[in-house]
Amino acid sequence: MKLRLADPTGLCFGVRRAIEALEAALAEHGTVYALGSPIHNPQEVARLIGLGLVVVDDADEVPQGGVAFIRAHGVGPGAVERLQGRSAVIVDGTCPFVRRAQERASHLEAEGYQVFLVGDRDHPEVQGITARLGRSARVVGRSDEIGEIDDPGLRAGVLSQTTQKAEVFAGVVADLCLKVSELKVFNTICNATAERQNAVRQLARQVDGIIVIGGKNSANTRKLVEISRSQGAPTLWIEKSEELDWRWLEGKLQIGVAAGASTPDWLIKKLITTLAIPQVAKGEGN
Numbered sequence: 001m002k003l004r005l006a007d008p009t010g011l012c013f014g015v016r017r018a019i020e021a022l023e024a025a026l027a028e029h030g031t032v033y034a035l036g037s038p039i040h041n042p043q044e045v046a047r048l049i050g051l052g053l054v055v056v057d058d059a060d061e062v063p064q065g066g067v068a069f070i071r072a073h074g075v076g077p078g079a080v081e082r083l084q085g086r087s088a089v090i091v092d093g094t095c096p097f098v099r100r101a102q103e104r105a106s107h108l109e110a111e112g113y114q115v116f117l118v119g120d121r122d123h124p125e126v127q128g129i130t131a132r133l134g135r136s137a138r139v140v141g142r143s144d145e146i147g148e149i150d151d152p153g154l155r156a157g158v159l160s161q162t163t164q165k166a167e168v169f170a171g172v173v174a175d176l177c178l179k180v181s182e183l184k185v186f187n188t189i190c191n192a193t194a195e196r197q198n199a200v201r202q203l204a205r206q207v208d209g210i211i212v213i214g215g216k217n218s219a220n221t222r223k224l225v226e227i228s229r230s231q232g233a234p235t236l237w238i239e240k241s242e243e244l245d246w247r248w249l250e251g252k253l254q255i256g257v258a259a260g261a262s263t264p265d266w267l268i269k270k271l272i273t274t275l276a277i278p279q280v281a282k283g284e285g286n
């Protein structure tokens with residue numbers, strides 16, 4: 001059986017950078033409080049908890065003088081102020097691409113533009129961006145959510161959640177420019193998600209089946225599974241190598257492996273090592 005790894009796959013730059021910063025903080029301080037789960041992967045979170053991570057929902061749960069970690073999606077300025085009020089040591093894992101989107105949103109507002117943010121209003125990254133805008137930003141998921149604009153002289157500024165699809169963003173930009181007198185556009189999309197999805201799309205056409213490894217709570221991993229299946233490839237979604245179904249592998253000569261952008265390297269390596277061991281050695285009772 002041949003194995004082929006999607007390329008690129010696994011951790012994106014921003015999540016890898018954030019986890020490395022968190023590991024360094026854990027090594028230095030012993031206990032670190034993360035505002036929200038630092039990564040959508042149960043096995044990696046369990047590993048980090050074993051190193052001293054404590055996941056909290058709110059800045060107010062960080063003890064006075066504690067070490068607080070901000071994940072790659074970032075947070076709003078209110079959370080940072082509350083951490084500072086608790087004299088917390090802040091380890092900021094905000095991805096530079098998310099930081100750039102935050103700064104551009106503030107820049108648009110400071111220049112007097114009505115900000116339109118193309119994204120999911122429930123996503124922490126979107127909430128972190130809108131929380132820093134004094135005037136209300138409009139969050140739109142699709143172009144048909146723009147609605148009527150009463151002021152034909154409106155100066156609008158538009159940017160995107162970093163993981164937004166390019167075609168959705170382009171659709172909002174195209175519709176908005178017909179409704180306002182001035183439109184300033186910042187393309188803040190990060191290509192990491194699209195690159196990983198394209199890699200699975202291509203690989204799915206070249207192999208007999210795809211194993212996608214990643215958290216069942218990871219939206220980007222779920223998307224990889226959907227894309228693989230949409231290409232007609234038999235697709236197995238597992239969180240760890242121990243969940244492998246060896247009967248599923250029977251008769252397949254070429255297997256593709258893909259991982260979500262929140263799947264750590266060690267889980268991928270363990271899966272590849274397990275798959276490289278002859279199947280007969282993994283059978284029950286052998």
Ligand code: SF4
Pocket residue numbers: 012013014015072073095096097098162163190191192193261
């Ligand atoms: S997907 Fe892009 S913007 Fe989001 S954390 Fe990864 S590198 Fe940063």
